[in-house]
Amino acid sequence: MNHSPRSGRVRVATNILVSLLILFLAPRSSAQATVSSPPPLLLGTEWYPEQWPESSWDADLAFMQQSGVHMVRVGEFAWSRMEPEEAKYDFDWLDRAITGAAKHNIYTVIGTPTAAPPAWLTQKYPETLRMNEDGRRDQHGNREQYNFANPKYRELARKIAEQLAKRFGHNPHVLGWQIDNEYEMASYDPETKAQFHQWLKARYGTLENLNARWTTAYWSQSYTAWDQIPIQVRYGNPGLLLSWMRFVSDTWRSYQKNQLEVLRTNSEPSKFITTNTMGWFDGYDHYVVEQDLDLAAWDDYVGEGHLDPVKNGFAHDLTRGFKQKNFWVMETQPGSVNWAGVNNALGKGEVRAMAWHAVGHGADTVSYWQWRSALNGQEQYHGTLLGADGTPVPLYAEVAQVGKDFEKAGPFLAGTSVKAEVAILHSYDSRWAINLQRHNKNYDPNVELGSYYAALRPIAQSVDVLPATANLSPYKLVVAPGLNVLSSAAAKNLIAYVRDGGHLVLGQRSGMKDDDNGLQPERQPGPLGELLGGRVEQYYALNDPVPIAGQWGPGESPFWAELLSAKDKDTEVLMRYGKSNGWLDGQPAAITRKVGKGHITYIGAWLDPKTMASAAKWMATISSVSTPLPNVPPGVEASVRQGPRGAVYILVNLSQQAQTISLPTPMGDVLEGSSKSSVNLPV
Numbered sequence: 118m119n120h121s122p123r124s125g126r127v128r129v130a131t132n133i134l135v136s137l138l139i140l141f142l143a144p145r146s147s148a149q150a151t152v153s154s155p156p157p158l159l160l161g162t163e164w165y166p167e168q169w170p171e172s173s174w175d176a177d178l179a180f181m182q183q184s185g186v187h188m189v190r191v192g193e194f195a196w197s198r199m200e201p202e203e204a205k206y207d208f209d210w211l212d213r214a215i216t217g218a219a220k221h222n223i224y225t226v227i228g229t230p231t232a233a234p235p236a237w238l239t240q241k242y243p244e245t246l247r248m249n250e251d252g253r254r255d256q257h258g259n260r261e262q263y264n265f266a267n268p269k270y271r272e273l274a275r276k277i278a279e280q281l282a283k284r285f286g287h288n289p290h291v292l293g294w295q296i297d298n299e300y301e302m303a304s305y306d307p308e309t310k311a312q313f314h315q316w317l318k319a320r321y322g323t324l325e326n327l328n329a330r331w332t333t334a335y336w337s338q339s340y341t342a343w344d345q346i347p348i349q350v351r352y353g354n355p356g357l358l359l360s361w362m363r364f365v366s367d368t369w370r371s372y373q374k375n376q377l378e379v380l381r382t383n384s385e386p387s388k389f390i391t392t393n394t395m396g397w398f399d400g401y402d403h404y405v406v407e408q409d410l411d412l413a414a415w416d417d418y419v420g421e422g423h424l425d426p427v428k429n430g431f432a433h434d435l436t437r438g439f440k441q442k443n444f445w446v447m448e449t450q451p452g453s454v455n456w457a458g459v460n461n462a463l464g465k466g467e468v469r470a471m472a473w474h475a476v477g478h479g480a481d482t483v484s485y486w487q488w489r490s491a492l493n494g495q496e497q498y499h500g501t502l503l504g505a506d507g508t509p510v511p512l513y514a515e516v517a518q519v520g521k522d523f524e525k526a527g528p529f530l531a532g533t534s535v536k537a538e539v540a541i542l543h544s545y546d547s548r549w550a551i552n553l554q555r556h557n558k559n560y561d562p563n564v565e566l567g568s569y570y571a572a573l574r575p576i577a578q579s580v581d582v583l584p585a586t587a588n589l590s591p592y593k594l595v596v597a598p599g600l601n602v603l604s605s606a607a608a609k610n611l612i613a614y615v616r617d618g619g620h621l622v623l624g625q626r627s628g629m630k631d632d633d634n635g636l637q638p639e640r641q642p643g644p645l646g647e648l649l650g651g652r653v654e655q656y657y658a659l660n661d662p663v664p665i666a667g668q669w670g671p672g673e674s675p676f677w678a679e680l681l682s683a684k685d686k687d688t689e690v691l692m693r694y695g696k697s698n699g700w701l702d703g704q705p706a707a708i709t710r711k712v713g714k715g716h717i718t719y720i721g722a723w724l725d726p727k728t729m730a731s732a733a734k735w736m737a738t739i740s741s742v743s744t745p746l747p748n749v750p751p752g753v754e755a756s757v758r759q760g761p762r763g764a765v766y767i768l769v770n771l772s773q774q775a776q777t778i779s780l781p782t783p784m785g786d787v788l789e790g791s792s793k794s795s796v797n798l799p800v
């Protein structure tokens with residue numbers, strides 16, 4: 118996935134029949150926006166009023182309004198300001214900030230401040246500080262130093278969230294809540310360990326069962342008491358390692374629930390509850406944690422370099438899959454960050470391209486972190502829209518352009534969402550299992566997933582990323598690269614999908630492990646082997662790429678090769694290995710079988726980009742996957758959002774050259790207001 122996108126230009130086009138209808142609706146201008154209804158496409162920013170004298174707020178808010186900002190997220194690190202002493206709450210300043218913003222037609226999202234506990238709290242209750250793996254307690258002075266499992270911390274977190282909800286849960290200018298900020302770090306203290314033992318007891322019932330499921334006869338690991346079980350995070354029994362990650366996921370869920378309950382009870386039901394996640398971060402299973410929220414939101418940072426539309430688009434699609442609906446970009450970078458090796462700025466036009474890229478993938482809000490450089494604190498060098506002096510930086514004008522775009526396009530995009538014919542299955546269990554035992558250090562399960570996505574996305578122009586237990590009936594093609602841990606529920610779901618006429622493509626290392634990270638008693642793909650009419654005879658970690666040839670042309674498999682066998686007479690061999698280690702020479706590398714109206718395919722090779730591109734074409738063709746907007750040249754990303762009134766196409770030119778695309782039917786250019794049968798996308 119090597120892209121070198123630079124400055125981007127966007128065009129948003131909507132089918133003309135639809136646009137004629139829509140054009141009768143007056144698009145809202147910023148002057149018409151009212152606090153009783155937020156615009157459908159929301160431009161936002163992260164604002165920290167607690168860092169500034171109140172006398173300066175209005176000037177900041179006026180600049181926000183001028184740029185088309187209609188949302189501020191506030192409060193997520195302001196605990197010491199909200200509760201300067203235990204149980205002494207001060208929310209008046211926040212009330213004034215919310216009211217002040219509303220005067221500028223700006224809505225507020227309130228972050229509960231629990232990612233940054235005040236100094237009095239950790240001094241008074243040192244047990245609330247998290248413990249590192251080496252037994253060292255974290256200190257005050259950064260953030261996220263709390264222990265997510267500690268009952269005292271949870272009690273104090275619940276109280277502040279409850280007070281906030283009581284005060285602002287019915288405020289018409291408040292749109293919703295963000296709980297905490299970027300859940301990240303677990304704690305390894307004795308209290309958390311005891312909770313882990315309870316969790317294991319609840320899952321396994323008896324030690325006898327646990328010992329059997331984990332095969333603890335291996336290396337004398339058999340346990341005779343729950344408290345003998347260690348916490349292991351990198352090297353250890355695979356059943357134990359996976360259990361710890363699942364415990365961490367459930368603990369984040371209950372950490373979140375603790376606040377969520379009081380927010381729900383004390384707020385109007387219309388106020389959403391979300392948290393901001395970090396793309397592919399795998400410190401916990403997001404499918405577990407997101408199930409209780411109303412909305413998925415993530416923090417979209419490029420860091421060093423430039424927008425990689427495939428990598429970034431994949432992360433958007435991952436986030437959209439958490440709730441299987443439109444999501445928010447809760448934070449994104451205004452030009453540059455401060456935490457990368459080289460904190461280069463995005464090129465002129467790239468921030469705007471990134472905003473539209475996000476909308477194309479289903480974002481309804483794009484919000485910039487942060488509004489204005491704080492005078493002091495750890496992030497002085499981070500990109501902002503205003504300098505510390507309170508006046509706009511050069512990027513402000515580009516973000517104001519995004520604000521104008523959103524005003525124009527919002528009415529067309531209202532009620533639209535991404536509808537995909539292709540789904541890629543993603544599993545935290547499988548990623549953990551592979552990463553814990555890569556077997557070839559170069560085997561990155563995310564890169565494997567991404568290689569399928571990169572080839573399928575330009576064909577389908579929308580791809581959903583889902584867990585293996587999701588409802589798969591809407592999809593013509595379901596791809597499961599690296600579905601290493603296959604629970605019986607997931608296996609049942611996949612078998613039913615194929616029997617109902619779907620096309621399931623399994624990638625390397627699929628169906629190898631059971632729900633406890635133990636080897637399946639059958640060879641890969643375990644419970645799916647019968648349906649496939651074939652299996653993996655042996656897997657090989659590779660030093661050198663192995664040649665492959667067949668239906669998808671000649672190519673090579675780096676890192677990994679699985680020697681397949683086609684046992685059933687209906688199982689067809691699609692690709693074979695060339696000369697390599699002797700064992701693989703001439704053996705099947707990809708097989709497929711037709712099952713009624715459905716298909717099941719197993720790809721045992723890691724496909725190089727060219728071979729993957731032709732494999733993707735093959736998959737799409739035999740599954741009748743459509744390309745909504747044909748003839749889109751490389752370097753231009755096309756996305757489609759569909760709604761009751763028609764389709765909206767979003768084209769982002771991330772190449773270094775001007776592009777012309779002829780449209781299959783005349784469409785209205787929403788940004789320019791004209792009808793077109795071809796669009797020019799300048800550099």
Ligand code: GLA
Nearest residue numbers: 298299416418448454486499
């Ligand atoms: C994260 C945090 C923000 C800020 C940014 C900086 O996303 O949520 O508070 O630190 O990073 O890039």
